[in-house]
Amino acid sequence: MRIRTVTVTPVAFPDPALLNSAGVHQPWALRAIVQLDCGDGLTGLGETYGDAAHLALLRTVAPLLVGLDPFHTNELTRRITEALGAADAPDRHGLTGGTGPEKTALKVLSPFEVACLDLQGRITGRPVADLLGGRVRDEVPYSAYLFYKWAGHPGAAEDDWGPALDPDGIVAQARRMVDRYGFGSLKLKGGVFPPELEIEAIRALRAAFPEHPLRLDPNAAWTVDTSRAVAAGTEGLLEYLEDPTPGIPGMAEVARDAPMPLATNMCVVAPADLAPGFGAGAVGVVLADHHYWGGLRRSAELAAICRTWGVGVSMHSNSHLGISLAAMTHLGAALPELSYAADTHTPWQLGTDVVAEPLPIVDGAVRVPEGPGLGVELDPDALARLHEDYLRCGIRERDDTAYRQQFEPDFRRRRPRW
Template sequence: MKVTSVVITPVAFADPPLLNAVGVHEPYALRAVVEVRTDTGAYGLGESYGDAAHLELLGHVADELTGLDPFDLNDLSRRAEGAVGGRTAADAHGLIGAGGAAKTVASVTSPFEVACHDLQGKHLGRPVSDLLGGATRDRVDFCGYLFAKWAAHPGHAPDAWGPALDAAGLVAQARLMADRFGFRSFKLKGGVLPPDEEVAAVRALREAFPGHPLRLDPNASWDPATAVRIAGELAGVLEYLEDPVAGIPAMADVARAAAMPLATNMCVVTWEDLTRAVPAGAVGVLLGDHHFWGGLRASQHLATCCRHFGIGMSMHSNSHLGISLAAMVHLAAATPAIGHDLDTHWPWKRPEDDVVTVPWRFENGAVTVPRTPGLGVELDREALARLHEQYLACGLTHRDDTGYLARAAPTVRLREDVHEPARPPRPDRLRPHRNDAP
């Protein structure tokens, strides 16, 4: 089995006005769907970010994959690193930690690695979880991801979720999440309301959902003194406090004073970060993300390291489609060290906005691990074409929460140090990239 061609299709799907420490989600989220085709007629699927700069790098890798054996992941890594050639794709929204050459290579490799696992599973007639060591559970639990939000994007009709700008609104949002998806744990995206108001919201959630694990993530928007104070006020309430401050030294200082573990997907995003965070005692729970750690195998290596050093593990989430959800489910099922409910943005996506033929279902906050070959999902080509046309029509080419907030609510000011300048789009990367074109 050899790779004959690769098609990368940028897509856009509707996204509600979810608020965070750097701004607000734009009306559309951007993703890239990767399809790796082989001489056997089989195809493998991967999913990644849809920003123009990232699409360009994905295209460089795609051009180097003809003839690749999908079982030879070492060869994939060599080809991807050579294609990236030291380029760095900076994070455009400031919510997943610092960028760098190593992180860029890992991010660009990941969707192709997932697609190769999909191909391997289809070729062998086994689910991806079997390739990763075997499923240790048949269901994977997720947590309800709560956001402060507006009732609607400016100029748009109100969405079905309604506004959530105080404790009562967030509790109402959590009740909807619990009713629709059965979540038994909740995470609040913080750094939006004043810290004391977010404490009040967490306490209101605790009262409304006694016994449900709760998390708070202000995306490194607090100073250390505020973080220590809030950690003290929420001692015994939070399962963990995620990224209250920026950087490993500050996280270590807060960790020494906090009663609960500190979690991160921002200060530890590369292996080098891990070698500094462990001796500093900065992190108690690491939120791995196969999208920027290099794929499924690398994420399992990360889980082994976390287990060795006594660090818990969960998974970070960005706005995603069903291919990414499949990869997360297989990875978690085959990785016992992932012991916390996973993050997911899934509830914020409209059911009709996906590219897989069979919709995913959440029952009691969990997803059943597929036992069909590969990832267990197939590509809905009509839906893919529709979401690609939506990508072309929406006019967005990179994620810019801060810029959108400035346009939509110009009186609101956020920190200036988190905003990356806009990059001009590459017209040749706005349409599907194919390496089999004549």
């Protein structure tokens, strides 16, 4: 069995005006769908970022994978890393930490590795979770992902979620998330307003949801001193504080005094960060993201390293579709080390997807698909529609800062801001 064709399709789908420390989400989110076709109706699926620089690298390596045995993922890795060399494709938004050739290569590898695992599962008749060692749970818990947000994109109608710009708005958003999806934990994307206002929102969430674990993620918007003050001010309220300040040294300073674990998807983001990050005691939780850790098997290796260091594991999310949700669910099902509910943006997509039957979130969890491979099938008509949206939308790079500056010319991305 060999890969005959490799198809990379960029897509776009509507995204609400979600605020963060870098700016605000654009009206369209970009993704790329990877298909590895082995003939006889066997096609493996992967999903990744859709920014132009990343797409160019995906298309550079795609022809090199023709003829590859989908079980030979070591050879897959060799071909990709040799082809990319010192290539680097940094993210404009900067919300997933630093970049470099190592991280770039792993980002390019990831969707092809996932698609190979999907193929392996389809060929053997086994779910991907079995290929990762077998499931240790039948359902993977996810956390509600709360955002400060505008009522809608400027010039457009109010979206289905409406505004959330104060504690009452955040609590109302959380209530709707919990009522609709049954989430058992809540995460607030911070770094938008002065820290004391975001502490008020956390306190309002605690009052409204006394039993729900809470998290706050300002995307490194605070200085070390501000981070210490927020950590002290939220003692007993947060299960973890995520990336309060930039860099491993700053995180280590905060971690020494913080009464809760510090989590990260910004300062430990590639293998080279593990020894300095863990050695300095900078983080207590790593948000493993298979999209930039090189796929599912490398994410499982990351979790094992975290176990060795006594570091907790969750999973990070960016705006994504159902192939990524399926991959995350199989990974979470096979990770004994998964100690916190994973992030997901799925509710913000309001049902838009490229898979024929999107995986439902019930009681805050996604049940592991029973079918072979990832257990989801591509909807070709939906893929074609979302590709047409990509061609029409005019967005080719995610740039939260430049988009916000269209409406607030004085806005600047600063890290730290407070």
